[in-house]
């Protein structure tokens with residue numbers, strides 16, 4: 351099947367679909383219309399309504415949705431976020447996952463601290 355060009359939406363456009371009878375959301379820079387899925391969502395309709403019109407990537411990932419869920423969400427795909435507003439930049443920008451940067455930073459700081467302690471104790 352040929353790759354179709356996805357419709358481009360701004361975050362502001364998605365934000366207008368924020369009512370219980372019109373629920374869009376952004377997950378990994380893709381736009382989903384989950385209005386018809388609300389009643390079927392195993393995690394309940396409330397969470398979907400709560401994130402209506404919003405960027406719900408972190409929340410979606412935090413649940414640890416199954417590959418079945420990821421397969422299922424494809425049928426609700428209506429487009430993608432315009433390139434300038436995407437979290438994951440392609441081209442000039444780099445992908446920064448702030449959480450993993452924080453973890454890596456802390457690990458580095460702990461490592462440096464331990465190295466100092468070892469250095470100090472080996473001087474004795």
Ligand code: HEM
Pocket residue numbers: 375382384391392393394397398401406409410413414415416417418419420422423426
């Ligand atoms: C298109 C979007 C979504 C689809 C297709 C989807 C699909 C599913 C499916 C199939 C499950 C059952 C468990 C699994 O297979 O992983 C599930 C559970 C769940 N989902 Fe979603 N989901 C979507 C978005 C979201 C969002 C945005 C949130 C939170 C803001 C959310 C929160 C939950 C929760 C809390 C559960 C229950 C987990 C449990 O009981 O252990 N989902 N979802």
